[in-house]
Amino acid sequence: MRCAPNPNGPWHVGHARMPAVIGTYRDRYDGWFCVRFDDTDPETKRPDLEAYDDILEDLDYLGFEPDATYKASDRLETYYDHARELIELGGAYTCSCSGEDFSELKNSGEACPHREKDTETVLAEFEAMIDGEYDSGEMVLRVKTDIEHKNPALRDWVAFRMIDTPHPREEASEYRCWPMLDFQSGVDDHLIGITHIIRGIDLQDSAKRQQFVYDYFDWEYPEVIHWGHVQLDDYDVKMSTSTISELIDEGKLDGWDDPRAPTLKSLRRRGIRGEAIVDAMTKLGTSTTDVDLAMSSIYANNRDLIDDETDRHFLVRDGVQLPLGGSPPDEANPPLHPNHEDRGVREIPASDAVLLEEGDLPGREERIWLKGLGCFQYTRDTLQYTGDDIDVVREGDVDVIHWVPADESVPVRMRTMDGDVSGHAEPGVADLEPDEMVQFERVGFARIDRHDEDETVVYYAHP
RNA sequence: GCUCCGAUGGUGUAGUCCGGCCAAUCAUAUUGCCCUCUCACGGCAAUGACCAGGGUUCGAAUCCCUGUCGGAGCACCA
The missing domain is CATH 2.40.240.100 (Ribosomal Protein L25; Chain P)
Structure with a gap:
């Protein structure tokens, strides 16, 4: 199986679905999976040089190591070779129609005049494309499918086009003739030996398009599943690499690991384990409908993983200070973990005053139980120690709240x-x-x- | 407009291929109770779904048709 990301930035949470599922399947069925960066558009989907490593790092966070890693931009010669072979087989032709002109012909099911060129001419023009003798938009190589196919999306699609902008990777910066996803990915999947493909519904027609190439080469197409989009609840920020990237540039987010960003780097920094994400993603299944992933299910998984080993402490948010009176104990010793007394206790000095959360402030004459310390009654603006037994809590008469010492926190x-x-x-x-x-x-x-x-x-x- | 695909509780999912064991599974969420120095964990319980309408059948979540709603493609993006 393969995970074929476009290296345009670190991964958002939705990206975790592919590695989660194929990684889990690999481990379960003794399979194989690779990462292949489909970076064949140096212009509109311009790769970000740092994203290659960022993505591999995100993958590592999720707990997977790919069996192999490829970059499509390393493999241009391979694609050229297959294109030449396809031309020899009469399965492709060079075409200089403008996009609009061809689109019109295509929609009415008519072939363009270039379709019947002889193989030698096509071959020569394709070599000229490789040599960069055309500018962007001047010439493309089309796969000859069925110009009258009832689905217009499948009619004679573009396999290679010219791009003037150099690829950001130095190793690939000299190339000007770039394959389109359907050609590149289709050829690679066969060459790499991919047996099962999972991809999004946006690529529903890809298999049908690529099938024409597979037929020319007499290859067998892998099993393919399409799944819908994942949406996350709980976030204000849209889960889209470009949106997040813009917000970072505008300074509205601190970076890819800002807790407000729906990215893997952010979840990692919050202490959520990759495994918790993988489990939630795997349980989503592979249905073709769009699905909503509830963050609470990731949280529930993570709690399961960490609750037992995570020690307890007090944090008072926006504390309000109240003085203590009546000679309370001078130190509280609540346990580090309620289910593991063997781990010991905390030492929290109780001084002259404590901080409480605003929502926990007692009313006049009301009693509260400062956890680990004891019972207090709020009298004359002071928390007076009452010395009551813990039974008052067990009987439900007194609320237990957390606190910190005012001067030693x-x-x-x-x-x-x-x-x-x-x-x-x-x-x-x-x-x-x-x-x-x-x-x-x-x-x-x-x-x-x-x-x-x-x-x-x-x-x-x-x- | 043309071409594909889909629809089970708040969310996700099982069941749909090969109709009966489904008055529909499991998880999560929510609520209540129990436990607990009121979190979390754990235990118990409750709420809550087969898109609609026809048809086939002794019997339909499951098969067929129509409709509705939703998604996707028709790029020299991935």
């Missing part, structure tokens, strides 16, 4: 899909290594990104 900037949130975390968070996952109790899972001088930056993953 770690300033945190939490980056989320909806923008940055500032807050304060318990002291132990300063000692966590970058890349570690935490669960901020009653807030959600997050990945420690880095400790800057004045704040710790974390990326929010999911609830």
Whole structure:
């Protein structure tokens, strides 16, 4: 099987579907898959030189290593050879009609005058195309299919055209005569030995088009499945490489790993495992209808993977400070993980005042339970320690909330899909290594990104 | 306009090929209860779907027709 990306940028989440499915199938059935960069348009779909490695990196994040990697722009001579052979077989002709003229003829099912040229002329003109003797738009090589085919999309399609703009890859920069996707991909799939192809419904007609070439060469066409588009819920940003790229250029996103961007680099930075994405994608199946992927299903998968090993901590967002009174304990020791007491406890000093989230502020005379510390009653603008037993919580009389000490907490900037949130975390968070996952109790899972001088930056993953 | 394809709960999916075991599977989401120093995990339960109409048949999610809705192609893009 193959994954044939256009290297025009790092992958968005939707791109993960192909490797997820073919990679899973390969592993399950002892198969084989390659990545082939279909980079045969140096102009309209101009490849981004960094994207080749970006994509392989994204693939690695998802947990797959391709069995082989190709670049179509390395293989021009191969395509030329097959084109020559196709001409010899009478299956292609050079054509100098303008696009509009040909389109009109085609729509009325009429052949253009170039269709009946003799093989020698076609061969000579094709060589001239390869040598770059025509400018863009002057000459193309068409595959001779069936000019009266009932589906106009299949009638004598273009196999090669001239492009003046040099390819960005130095190795390919001298070529001016470039194959179209249907020719390049069709030839490559056979040569590489692809047995099964999955592609989007936008390429529904590709197999039918390529079948004409396969017939000339007497090749057998691989099994092919078409699937619909994937849409993601939860994002404001459209899942499109060009849209994301523009937003980055305009400064509206920080980069491909901005938490607001629906990219794999972003999910990775948020601490979501590639496996969680792969599982969600695989469960989508391969139906031809468009499907909506709920981010919550990726989150559910990820929670399954990380919940057990992720320690708990407190983070108070936009804290409001309240003084403590009544001689409470001077330190709280909640467990690192409620299901694993053996991992030990946290040490959170309780000083003269605490920070609470605004939504958790108690009403007058109301009691609250500061998790790990004890019961307090809000009296005269102070949280008075009441010394109540934990039973008041078990009986459901008192709400349990999280908190941090006012003077010994770690300033945190939490980056989320909806923008940055500032807050304060318990002291132990300063000692966590970058890349570690935490669960901020009653807030959600997050990945420690880095400790800057004045704040710790974390990326929010999911609830 | 021409040519293809598709339609099962909020979302995804199984079942459709070879009609009965489907008063429709599983997951996720939502809600409620249990557990718990109220997150998460775990346990239990509830809500919720065969696009519409005809036809064939003893029997239709499944086969046929029509309609509706949706998607795609008709590029010198991939």
